[in-house]
Amino acid sequence: MRKLDDFPPDCPRIAVFLVRSFSTACSLCGEEAWLEEDSHETVLGYGPENGSPGCGARFVAIAEHHPHGGSFLEGLKTLRPDLPLLDLWLEARA
Numbered sequence: 517m518r519k520l521d522d523f524p525p526d527c528p529r530i531a532v533f534l535v536r537s538f539s540t541a542c543s544l545c546g547e548e549a550w551l552e553e554d555s556h557e558t559v560l561g562y563g564p565e566n567g568s569p570g571c572g573a574r575f576v577a578i579a580e581h582h583p584h585g586g587s588f589l590e591g592l593k594t595l596r597p598d599l600p601l602l603d604l605w606l607e608a609r610a
């Protein structure tokens with residue numbers, strides 16, 4: 517699990533909260549993320565890293581991990597109304 521200190525100093529300490537059909541991810545470290553956290557403090561998902569500390573990046577937006585569009589995109593607005601919804605899709609960095 518990569519921590520913020522493992523990334524180059526010029527790497528932004530922010531991340532996009534990525535949403536797949538059945539899981540979520542942090543755009544910076546690629547590990548699964550918890551919808552309830554403002555920063556990536558916990559890896560929460562189905563993988564072996566479940567429950568371990570996240571990379572610590574602060575979530576500043578939410579976006580699709582793969583293109584779904586339509587109602588899926590609309591649904592992201594209700595998942596995290598506090599985060600701006602990016603009308604694009606991103607692959608995680610790691």
Ligand SMILES: [Zn+2]
Nearest residue numbers: 542545556571
């Ligand atoms: Zn992360």
